[in-house]
Amino acid sequence: MSRPFRVPPTLSVSMHGWPRLALAGASRPLGLRHGWALLAYLLCSGRRAARERVATLLWPGADAAKARTRLRRLVYALNAGCGVDLVAGDGESLWIDVDAARIECDVLRAQAQARAQIAPSADDEATDALLAPGAEGLLEGFDVASDAFDEWLAQQRQAHQRLVTHGLQRLAQRSVALGRLELAIDAAERAIALEPHAERGYAELMIALGHRGDAGAVEAAYFRCAGVLREEYGVAPSEIVETAYASAMAMARGSAPGPRSCGGRDPTPVRHARGRDGVRLAYTVSGDGPCLIKAANWLSHLGYDDDSPVWGHMVRALTRGHTFVRYDERGCGLSEWEVEDLSFARWVDDLEAIVDALDAPRFALLGISQGASIAIAYAVRHPGRVSHLVLHGGYARGRLVRSDTPQEREEAETMAKLAELGWGKAEPSFRQFFTSQFIPDGSAQQHEWFNELERVSTSPANAARFMREFALIDVVDLLPRVRCPTLVLHSRDDVRVPVAEGRLIAERIPGARFVNLHSRNHLLLEHEAAWPHWLEEVSAFLAR
Numbered sequence: 001m002s003r004p005f006r007v008p009p010t011l012s013v014s015m016h017g018w019p020r021l022a023l024a025g026a027s028r029p030l031g032l033r034h035g036w037a038l039l040a041y042l043l044c045s046g047r048r049a050a051r052e053r054v055a056t057l058l059w060p061g062a063d064a065a066k067a068r069t070r071l072r073r074l075v076y077a078l079n080a081g082c083g084v085d086l087v088a089g090d091g092e093s094l095w096i097d098v099d100a101a102r103i104e105c106d107v108l109r110a111q112a113q114a115r116a117q118i119a120p121s122a123d124d125e126a127t128d129a130l131l132a133p134g135a136e137g138l139l140e141g142f143d144v145a146s147d148a149f150d151e152w153l154a155q156q157r158q159a160h161q162r163l164v165t166h167g168l169q170r171l172a173q174r175s176v177a178l179g180r181l182e183l184a185i186d187a188a189e190r191a192i193a194l195e196p197h198a199e200r201g202y203a204e205l206m207i208a209l210g211h212r213g214d215a216g217a218v219e220a221a222y223f224r225c226a227g228v229l230r231e232e233y234g235v236a237p238s239e240i241v242e243t244a245y246a247s248a249m250a251m252a253r254g255s256a257p258g259p260r261s262c263g264g265r266d267p268t269p270v271r272h273a274r275g276r277d278g279v280r281l282a283y284t285v286s287g288d289g290p291c292l293i294k295a296a297n298w299l300s301h302l303g304y305d306d307d308s309p310v311w312g313h314m315v316r317a318l319t320r321g322h323t324f325v326r327y328d329e330r331g332c333g334l335s336e337w338e339v340e341d342l343s344f345a346r347w348v349d350d351l352e353a354i355v356d357a358l359d360a361p362r363f364a365l366l367g368i369s370q371g372a373s374i375a376i377a378y379a380v381r382h383p384g385r386v387s388h389l390v391l392h393g394g395y396a397r398g399r400l401v402r403s404d405t406p407q408e409r410e411e412a413e414t415m416a417k418l419a420e421l422g423w424g425k426a427e428p429s430f431r432q433f434f435t436s437q438f439i440p441d442g443s444a445q446q447h448e449w450f451n452e453l454e455r456v457s458t459s460p461a462n463a464a465r466f467m468r469e470f471a472l473i474d475v476v477d478l479l480p481r482v483r484c485p486t487l488v489l490h491s492r493d494d495v496r497v498p499v500a501e502g503r504l505i506a507e508r509i510p511g512a513r514f515v516n517l518h519s520r521n522h523l524l525l526e527h528e529a530a531w532p533h534w535l536e537e538v539s540a541f542l543a544r
Contacts, residue, residue, distance in 0.1 A: 051071060112129075479505060
């Protein structure tokens with residue numbers, strides 16, 4: 001006869017502060033310090049533990065046989081105190097019997113929620129345990145008469161606090177992107193309470209306050225951070241705080257226009273020019289004012305960018321007050337795809353062809369990502385035609401130029417092969433890898449749109465060709481020859497192109513100004529505080 005199905009009872013284990021226990025909602029006093037120590041060790045470890053290891057941890061000075069006897073008796077008393085046979089074992093090890101009870105542990109839940117916030121694509125939106133009062137304190141005030149266990153517990157507390165703090169910082173960051181500003185502020189304040197000297201907590205707090213439009217609160221957060229650092233370490237805030245402060249104040253000042261839909265607007269007319277080898281190049285001209293030309297960069301499509309949740313805000317902003325010129329590079333977008341030559345030299349030639357078609361005597365030049373290196377090469381080739389040079393997320397050295405190792409070569413070729421295999425497929429998982437590098441903090445809608453842009457903007461074969469050519473770009477020797485005023489902007493935590501590459505450009509171009517932006521995104525998004533900061537800097541620079 002089969003045994004009837006039994007739903008295991010719920011055992012609630014609280015280890016924030018002094019430990020507490022409840023079975024099926026009823027409190028169960030557990031007056032066993034060593035029992036709590038054993039339970040904490042097994043729960044935090046999450047795996048089987050050798051009896052000898054546990055006995056040594058709890059009674060380091062005891063005889064081995066006596067310690068094992070104590071441990072055996074402790075397991076019996078602990079199970080009796082819990083009301084279920086929670087701890088199981090054999091002759092060699094002990095473990096938590098997950099069939100005996102459904103365990104709810106506040107510490108483990110807080111850690112799981114912190115990891116979910118830190119993960120690049122977190123599906124779990126729960127934050128109750130992470131934001132719970134006392135979530136930072138693992139067995140705060142608890143100890144046993146064992147130096148070995150107390151040392152283990154100190155390490156666990158430190159790791160727990162570090163994880164929760166990181167989780168709270170990411171929760172604040174993600175909440176801003178979702179427009180949940182009060183949640184972002186709460187999470188940032190809790191992170192600061194945990195780590196008063198950790199600057200990232202203050203950075204996320206300022207960004208959230210900037211989105212709320214509270215310039216006074218941004219100032220107060222900045223000076224609070226500066227005071228703590230000065231008092232504790234005698235130092236000023238680092239670029240982490242300074243960058244966030246500049247972005248937050250720009251957002252609070254309302255420097256960027258609010259989001260608006262472009263739906264229903266007539267698309268910008270597309271014109272065509274010819275490269276030196278006859279390749280058809282598509283370009284558009286919009287707006288009115290001084291001429292600003294954007295050097296082509298990979299992943300553009302003139303038929304989609306006006307309404308894009310990734311590019312649209314930049315197109316709209318730069319069209320106001322400028323005659324803004326954009327073009328799709330060869331092999332991409334509305335320009336000709338079937339081309340023999342997809343080289344850096346041809347990209348510079350194509351920019352020349354667009355300028356010639358416009359008959360623009362003098363203009364400002366914008367280069368984004370690999371478009372920055374094209375813009376640099378053009379500015380050196382035509383020093384009298386470029387009035388201002390603006391470079392964002394750029395690099396003068398491709399990845400195989402800055403680090404040509406067997407591992408780098410293999411990784412670069414793997415990425416190219418990945419594009420050849422998965423670029424054109426309807427299922428976006430292959431392309432999501434690249435999307436997560438360009439806009440890691442983008443919304444689901446922005447990721448979906450960018451995945452689709454990748455598919456429609458070029459062929460799988462061309463995508464691989466582009467990647468291989470990008471890796472070999474080298475314009476380092478041209479940098480000292482740039483003669484026009486230059487502004488270099490770069491996201492501080494850019495996942496796609498290291499910020500050090502932007503600094504290198506600024507250091508080598510005479511008189512160039514470098515601006516660090518509070519972002520992880522390679523392409524700035526409209527919801528970020530870094531976007532109005534970028535726009536302020538670029539607008540002021542172009543007005544000179």
